[in-house]
């Protein structure tokens with residue numbers, strides 16, 4: 001069982017596949033990467049796309065049917081990549097989905113050029129309601145890149161972090177790759193996911209990313225990341241590795 005917790009495989013909902021044919025090509029790419037379960041996470045509330053829970057549920061049902069009819073051995077589960085917004089808390093249990101309907105984990109995207117002032121408060125409120133926020137691709141945020149300690153602080157307060165497979169293996173540049181290596185070494189990373197959008201332009205690359213972790217870090221870390229993703233699908237808790245501060249004399 002290999003789980004991808006962040007991708008845009010559902011056709012016609014966002015900047016992922018434009019047609020069912022494109023989505024099926026992406027599904028084939030997932031299978032070639034050894035993936036068995038995909039939590040589909042279309043953009044939601046990002047200023048461009050709105051994909052409330054009912055829209056995603058219906059699209060997942062339809063796409064699973066297509067996969068079944070073509071004997072593609074892949075199961076899709078519902079999710080969202082929700083861009084942080086001021087009134088997010090009031091939409092929990094309404095328009096917002098927990099990943100795979102786990103009742104536990106929620107993907108949260110931040111802007112790329114700043115961190116809104118209400119971010120800490122919203123992450124805290126999400127946790128007070130019994131959910132665990134997963135911050136997606138912090139490597140794309142300018143503030144996190146400049147100040148790793150800010151991300152440490154968020155993780156230290158109970159949020160989790162997902163980095164993108166392509167960034168880890170250097171597709172998005174050496175600086176970003178190096179940045180993620182720091183995060184990995186400081187136990188700030190909990191998941192590696194594809195964030196795939198297109199079978200050629202933004203494919204899964206999960207196999208290559210896990211292979212990279214195996215070679216540069218350890219087999220144990222590969223298990224840690226893949227087991228964590230299974231916990232998301234099952235809605236079960238796990239004990240994250242203790243984050244290591246970037247400030248000297250503190251941990």
Ligand SMILES: [Fe+2]
Pocket residue numbers: 006007008081195
């Ligand atoms: Fe995404």
